[in-house]
Amino acid sequence: MLNSMVIKSYYRIKPFIPRGLQLLLRRSVAMVNRRRNGHCWPIDDGAASKPEAWGGWPDGKQFAVVLTHDVDTRRGHDNCRSLMALEQAAGFRSSFNFVGGEYEVSRELRTLLVENGFEVGVHGWFHNASLYESREEFLRQAANINSRLAEWGAVGFRSPCMYRNLEWLRELRVTYDASTFDTDPFEPQPEGAGTIFPFLVQGEDGTGGYVELPYTLPQDFTLFVLFREKNIDIWKRKLDWVASHGGMVLLNTHPDYMSFDSGHSGIETYPCRYYQDLLRYLENRYAGLYWHALPREVAEFWKDRCRDQMQPEPAVQEAVVATIDRIVA
Secondary structure, three states: OHHHHHHHHHHHHHHHOOHHHHHHHHHHHHHHHHHHOOOOOOOOHHHHOOOOOOOOOHHHOOEEEEEEEEEOOHHHHHOHHHHHHHHHHHOOOOEEEEOOOOOOOOHHHHHHHHHOOOEEEEOOOOOOHHHHOOHHHHHHHHHHHHHHHHHHOOOEEOOHHHOOOOOHHHHOOOOEEOOOEOOOOOOOOOOOOOOOOOEEEOOOOOOOOEEEOOEOOOOHHHHHHHOOOOOOHHHHHHHHHHHHOOOEEEEEEOOOOEEOOOOOOOOOOEEOHHHHHHHHHHHHHHOOOEEEOOHHHHHHHHHHHHHHHOOOOHHHHHHOHHHOOOOOO
8 A cells, every 4th residue: 555655656746757757766666566466466466367157369379469559749659650660570460548638649650550451549638647637537537538539549548657446447438448457566557457367347227337468577667677587587487487388478668668760678668579579479489379459459358258247257356446446645
C-alpha cells in the first residue's frame, strides 16, 4: 500500500520535475522494488493457470503472440514508420495506440498502418492520470475517446501509464482494453491481473462487455530506460515461460524510446536492435508454434469462445477482482 501511495504521489508532481531528475527518481524506486519483488517479477508462477474449459489457440498453436506499441509523444509518432518497416522486414504486424488529444495524429500514417495489415488504437485522451480523477472527468474524456475510436475505426484502448478502472471502461465502445498486466510492480497501480490469458469483463447486465488483454512481457521502458539492461535476456526468459504454459505473449513497446538512427542508448532511448533481436529469437526458436495475431483478432477469438461457453471464466475473474473499482485519487 505504501509503495502504491509513493508511486501515485510521484505521478502527481511529475509534470513539474525536469526529465533527467524524473528518470533518476523512478530508477531509484524501481531498483528497490525490483529487489523486493523478485519472487513475482518478471515471472509470477500463479499467473499460469489456464482458463476453465480451455480448448487452446486457433489452429492448435502452442501459444499466442501479440505485439503492441503505445505512442506517447510526437517523437514516437514520427518514429512509427521506421518501426512499421522494422516489423514488416521481420514478417510481423502490430497495433499502434495513439493519444487522442495531445498531438496531431496523421491520417496518412493511420491509413498507411491499416493498409499494411497493422492496427490503430486509442491511448487515452491525455497522457496522464486525469482520466480517472473522478467519475465525471472519466465520462467527459470518454466521450472524446469514443469519438476518436469512431473516427479512426478503432476497437481497442489502453490507458496512459496503465491506470485503470475496469468497471468504468465499460463506457468505452471497444472490443478490448489492454490496460492490465500479469505482473508489473513498477506501475502506478501495481496490482497485476494474475493471468497470462485474456479474460472477459462483462457488461453491467452480465452480458456483452469487452475483452481484457494483459501484457505479459516487461515493457521496454522498464527494462532499457529504468534498469538499463544491455540485452534481451529477461524478455527471452519470460517469453519462454509464457510459451511453455501455452499463454499469450503480449508485448508493449514504445517508438518514443527506440533509437533508429545511431543505434546507441541515450538518457531515455535504447537501440531498436533489442526489439529486432526479440523478433528474431521468436521466429528462430518457435517458428510454426505460435498464433501471431492483432489484438482485435485475439479479442474476437476470445469473445467467440466465451459465447460458445455462455459463461465467463470465473477463476480468471476472481484473479482480477482487485483491479475492479480502483480509482486514481
